[in-house]
Amino acid sequence: MLNILENINDVLWGTPSLVLLVGTGLFLTFILKGLQFxxxxxxxxxxxxxxxxxxxxxxxxxNFKALMTSLAGMVGNGNIAGVATAVTLGGPGAIFWMWIVGLVGMATKYAEALLAMKYRVKNANGEYSSGPMYYIERGIGKKWKPLAIAFAFFGAFAALGIGNSVQSNTIADVMQNSFSVSGLTTGIILVVLTSLIIFGGLQRISSVAGVFVPVMAVFYITAALIILGLNYDKIIPAFNLIFTYAFQPISAVGGFSGIIISEAIRNGVSKGIFSNEAGLGTVALIAGNARTSHPVKQALVAMTGTFIVTIIVCTMTGLVLLVTGFWDSTGGLLSGVTHDASLDAGALTSAAFGSSLGDIGEYMVSISVVFFGFSTILGWYVYGSKCFEYLFGLNYMGIYRIIYVGATFIGTIAKLTTVWAFADMANALMMIPNLIGILLLYKVVANETKSYFGRFYMDTETKKVG
Incomplete structure (x- = not known):
């Protein structure tokens, strides 16, 4: 099964998909005249x-709670294990390509949120529902509904894996290895906490995210900054590694004989998408719930999430791996410190923090993994439930909640050797219909942006001056 999934991913994340993804971001950056900058x-x-x-x-x-709920889904173990995987498989240059995906992805994220607000609908409970399935069907036309259904199907299914069981599995491993808590115990605790929050609906989830996300992000970034401060003399060399190996094969000195540029690009792009979700359409699933006077305002807020996740959080992780030498089996080109090459990605990041901060560093990463993973479980429930609602309506949402909680428990006790490969596949299958929808609706994005900055924005600034 793993080999089959890897072969599928080689196709899905091949040149056509990368061109579609990065090309859409570049196209929107041009159309919007570099608005994200x-x-x-x-x-x-x-x-x-x-x-x-x-x-x-x-x-x-x-707007703030919508952003925090979105960040709850984005700021997860992709920022810890995902970055480590990208660097170990693609070399330091993969970080550069994560930046590129993040920067051009901000324009994509902007478009997703704007279209979500533009084409949102009010459901039977009086709450708003939005997402790529709605702007595909209502914006492009009903003849495109199969594309909308495809997105919703893969979104609802992906939430059970990438946003749920993958996260709970990682949490269980950390709790076992760092705190000697069994997977069964972790599973029971996660089921109780997840149930208490998601059964309270969007208001409870967004309220928890509004407190949870800023605290855990500051906690992790602070630890990373301490390590960078202790290794300040290696920061510039680390950036040199990133830029050097983004454009040329990495040498055998670092133990990566034969690595080519395409590997840096592929791993940087795929793991960049895994961490910031630009192009997947997930932000559109929550953006439509925001209270705002114009779609552009929520679109601007939404794009800051990509900047926070990729340019700040992922960069912190990548730099820590480089300056501590924990990016390949020989310790990299900076420190010369060797480490166990059998460590998985999450353990690798933990070991990197521990090398500078001792046991405290490893515990800080372990705690971050737990909180990041749990926040992702909550954020992706919102995504999955919106997709499920589109497919089956509100009457069957109780079934999805039960399935979702069940997937949380299964993740803590099962061996998920193929789930990460499935996560890459599910991301691609969500991304393709979403990007097609955005490209066909680019004029709507451009016109709404022109309307806001040509009239609403100027009116607001005039009032402030007056």
């Missing part, structure tokens, strides 16, 4: 400050 400060301002114009507008949660 020029408007980034304004986007952060919208994300982390209250805008009185949004008071009284329709929606279920604030």
């Amino acid at each position: 020029k408007k980034l400060p304004y986007a952060f301002k919208l994300a982390f400050s209250k805008d009185k114009e949004d008071d009284g507008t329709e929606g279920d949660v604030s």
Whole structure:
């Protein structure tokens, strides 16, 4: 099964898909005139400050809570194990390609959130539902509904794997290895906590995420910054490694004889998508619930999530692996410190932190893995439930909740050797219909953006000056 999945992924993540993914981001960057760079400060301002114009507008949660719920799904073990996997398989150059995916992906994420707001619908419970399936069907036309159904199907299914059992499996391993807690005990605890939160609906999930995500992100980044401070003399050389091996094969000195540029690109792109989800359409599944006076405002807020995850969190992980020498079996080109080549990706990151901070460092990563994984379980429930709702309606949501909680428990006690490979496949199968939808609706994105910055934005700035 693993070999079959790997062969499928070689096709799905081959040149055509990479061109579609990066090409869409570049195309939108051009159409939007580099909006993700020029408007980034304004986007952060919208994300982390209250805008009185949004008071009284329709929606279920604030811009901030929508962003935190989205980050709950993004800031997960992909930022720990995913980055380590990308670097060990693709070399330091993979980090560069993660940056590229993140930067151009900000434009893609912007478009996804804007279209989500534009084509959202109100369900029978009075809450908004949004996502690629809605902007494909309502924006392009009903003849494209099979594409919308395909996205919803793979989204609902992927949530059980990539967003749930993969995370609970990683949490169980960490709890066993670091704290001697059995998988069965971890499973029971996760089932109880997950049930208490997801059965409370979107409001409870977003409230938990609003507190949970900022705290755990600051906790992890602080630990990474301490390590970088202790190894400050190796930071510039680490960046040199990243840029050097992004464009040329890595030498055998680092134990990667035969690695070629395509491996750096493939691993950087696929793991970059796994960590920031730009192009998957997941942000569109929560963005439509935001209370905001214009679709562009929530779109700007949503794109900051990609910046936070890729440019900040993933970079921190990558740099720690490089400056400590924990990126290949001989200790890399910087430290010369050897380590156990059999360590898996998550353990590798933990060992890297421990090499500078001792047992405390390893425990900090272990705790981060647990909290990152749990937040991802909550965030991906929102994604999966929205897809399931589109396919089967609200009447059967109880069934999906039970299945979701069951997948959480199974992940803690089962050996999921093929799940990571399945995660890559599911990501691609979500990505393709979503990107097709965005490309066919690019004029809507461009027109809404022009409308806001040509009129609404200027009106707001005029009021402030007055």
